Amino acid sequence: MKKHNFSAGPCILPQEVFQEASQAILDFNDSGLSILEISHRSKDFVDVMDEARNLALELLGLEGKGYKALFLQGGASMQFLMTAYNLLEKKAAYLNTGTWSDKAIKEAKLFGDVTEVASSKDANYNYIPKGYHIPEGMDYFHVTSNNTIFGTQIKDFPTVDCPLVCDMSSDIFSRELDFSKFDLIYAGAQKNMGPAGATLVVVREDILGKVTRKIPSMLDYQTHIGKGSMFNTPPVYAVYVSMLTMRWLKEKGGISTIEEINGRKATLLYSEIDLNPLFKGFTATDDRSTMNATFNLTDGDLKETFDAMWKEAGINGLNGHRSVGGYRASMYNAMTMDSVGALVDVMSELERKA
Ligand SMILES: *Cc1c(COP(=O)(O)O)cnc(C)c1O
Numbered sequence: 351m352k353k354h355n356f357s358a359g360p361c362i363l364p365q366e367v368f369q370e371a372s373q374a375i376l377d378f379n380d381s382g383l384s385i386l387e388i389s390h391r392s393k394d395f396v397d398v399m400d401e402a403r404n405l406a407l408e409l410l411g412l413e414g415k416g417y418k419a420l421f422l423q424g425g426a427s428m429q430f431l432m433t434a435y436n437l438l439e440k441k442a443a444y445l446n447t448g449t450w451s452d453k454a455i456k457e458a459k460l461f462g463d464v465t466e467v468a469s470s471k472d473a474n475y476n477y478i479p480k481g482y483h484i485p486e487g488m489d490y491f492h493v494t495s496n497n498t499i500f501g502t503q504i505k506d507f508p509t510v511d512c513p514l515v516c517d518m519s520s521d522i523f524s525r526e527l528d529f530s531k532f533d534l535i536y537a538g539a540q541k542n543m544g545p546a547g548a549t550l551v552v553v554r555e556d557i558l559g560k561v562t563r564k565i566p567s568m569l570d571y572q573t574h575i576g577k578g579s580m581f582n583t584p585p586v587y588a589v590y591v592s593m594l595t596m597r598w599l600k601e602k603g604g605i606s607t608i609e610e611i612n613g614r615k616a617t618l619l620y621s622e623i624d625l626n627p628l629f630k631g632f633t634a635t636d637d638r639s640t641m642n643a644t645f646n647l648t649d650g651d652l653k654e655t656f657d658a659m660w661k662e663a664g665i666n667g668l669n670g671h672r673s674v675g676g677y678r679a680s681m682y683n684a685m686t687m688d689s690v691g692a693l694v695d696v697m698s699e700l701e702r703k704a
Contacts, residue, residue: 406596410529
């Protein structure tokens with residue numbers, strides 16, 4: 351039986367994508383070859399890469415606005431250092447909203463002065479700091495749009511007078527934003543876009559080429575832009591499956607349609623967390639993530655019963671991250687309303703039983 355997969359990452363992808371992606375392993379585009387054995391320089395694959403890069407810009411509404419889309423390797427973690435390597439000349443500002451921001455800050459400090467404008471570390475990152483001040487003369491300001499581990503999400507992004515860099519790994523393509531506000535967006539594919547192994551980078555070209563340090567070819571965005579994201583062998587299959595997922599999203603109606611569905615899924619689950627006396631949310635209500643909901647039981651003694659019940663209902667991946675505990679339900683784009691319904695049913699069933 352197919353599980354309801356609430357895992358935070360790698361995680362759920364659309365069933366239709368799995369179907370098509372598995373067919374391509376056997377015979378890609380009726381070529382008599384597997385996608386895993388064709389040359390990355392073949393027309394069939396160059397078309398995949400071009401379509402993937404175009405779809406990313408199209409879905410974000412950034413076509414013809416001076417941005418380039420790249421599919422790189424090394425995960426979002428590589429972007430922690432690559433952004434600083436390419437953009438940090440003297441000083442940069444960071445908002446610390448969780449483990450991933452913290453890791454990005456650690457890497458940036460290898461390249462220059464880092465000002466942490468605000469942090470919610472003192473409250474185990476259960477809210478998004480607001481009303482902070484960004485000093486003048488920063489090379490860029492870095493934020494994490496959605497905090498996968500803690501379940502918070504930035505709803506309003508500040509207007510800044512320096513480039514805005516955003517780690518959107520866990521909520522890319524999930525909601526409409528004015529994406530032209532951002533100068534560099536990056537996202538590891540394995541949360542909301544595809545399999546692990548590819549990382550999307552969308553960068554406004556005119557912010558590049560300004561640092562004086564020498565940058566190794568593989569870590570220089572301009573190398574990858576110059577070669578159409580094919581400087582070396584790209585992660586062919588991860589790019590292909592990401593492309594299929596973006597096609598799926600476009601056919602569904604794009605980001606505005608999925609945002610509406612994501613909103614309904616989140617409302618269904620958070621209502622249950624709020625109304626069911628056996629559960630409590632982890633985060634400040636205004637900052638709740640529509641992608642990752644973190645919550646716990648009000649009575650720890652019910653843990654064994656609850657865990658057995660959701661496992662019995664075919665639910666997978668509900669345990670919270672070890673730094674938070676409790677539970678985390680990740681509801682990425684491919685998660686259906688039915689799956690969220692299955693979880694809510696188990697939660698209300700527990701209330702009836704207890
Ligand atoms: C998962 C995640 C990362 C780390 O991604 P990798 O691709 O494993 O390096 C970074 N930032 C956010 C917000 C994440 O959710």
